[in-house]
Amino acid sequence: MKKLLLxxxxxxxxxxxxxxxxxxxxxxxxxxxxxxxxxxxGESVVKTAIAGSFILTQGFQQPDETAVNVKKPIEVLVxxxxxxxxxxxxxxLELNSAQALDLKFDMIDMAGKQxxxxxxxxxxxxxxxxxxxxxxxxxxxxxxxxxASGEAVKSLKFTRTD
Numbered sequence: 001m002k003k004l005l006l007x008x009x010x011x012x013x014x015x016x017x018x019x020x021x022x023x024x025x026x027x028x029x030x031x032x033x034x035x036x037x038x039x040x041x042g043e044s045v046v047k048t049a050i051a052g053s054f055i056l057t058q059g060f061q062q063p064d065e066t067a068v069n070v071k072k073p074i075e076v077l078v079x080x081x082x083x084x085x086x087x088x089x090x091x092x093l094e095l096n097s098a099q100a101l102d103l104k105f106d107m108i109d110m111a112g113k114q115x116x117x118x119x120x121x122x123x124x125x126x127x128x129x130x131x132x133x134x135x136x137x138x139x140x141x142x143x144x145x146x147x148a149s150g151e152a153v154k155s156l157k158f159t160r161t162d
Contacts (some may be wrong), residue, residue, distance in 0.1 A: 001063075023146070035119065036058055037151075048124065064138070065148050074155075075149060077097055077099060077101070078095055078097045078101065079094075079096040079097070080094070080095060080154055081093070081095075082143060082156040082158055086160065086161045087158065087159070087160060088131055088133070088160070088161055088162070089132070090130055091131050091133060091143075091158055092128055092130055092141065093105065093118070093156075094126070095127050095129075096125070096126045096127075097123070097124070099124070100123070101122070102120070102148040103145055103146065103147060103153065104118045104121065104146050105118065105129075105146070106118040106143075106144050107131070107136070108144060109140075109142075111140060115135075115141065118146070120148065133141070136160055138160050138161055140158070141157070141158055141159075142155045142158075143155070
């Protein structure tokens with residue numbers, strides 16, 4: 001009977017005791033072409049699966065190399081002025097930048113229809129461009145400023161009056 005009680009007490013003690021459980025898994029990707037070796041004590045077996053250009057590693061220790069390339073938007077690099085607004089026959093687009101830029105602009109109405117084909121502006125410093133409005137009806141328009149590749153930079157709203 002004592003042996004049975006002792007065996008029951010041991011089983012109860014073992015069932016109440018629990019070892020450390022680790023359940024965290026991380027999925028991460030990296031684009032670095034450099035080789036890197038790192039390890040942690042206690043994480044002796046880590047699986048790595050590779051399929052094409054994708055690498056999946058299992059475990060706590062992941063590469064902590066972070067590379068961020070923040071491209072300053074062109075909108076910040078240029079000061080824009082469109083005047084006078086409203087206007088009857090012409091408006092002036094004034095651009096000012098400390099670096100050489102290659103931009104283009106076009107004009108659309110509020111329905112999204114292009115009413116003026118894209119025109120390119122290459123400048124460094126300050127440039128003032130006259131835009132003729134005699135060929136468009138009275139109404140609201142957007143002057144879209146884009147990079148040479150067509151990426152939208154800024155839209156300036158103006159009104160043409162009779």
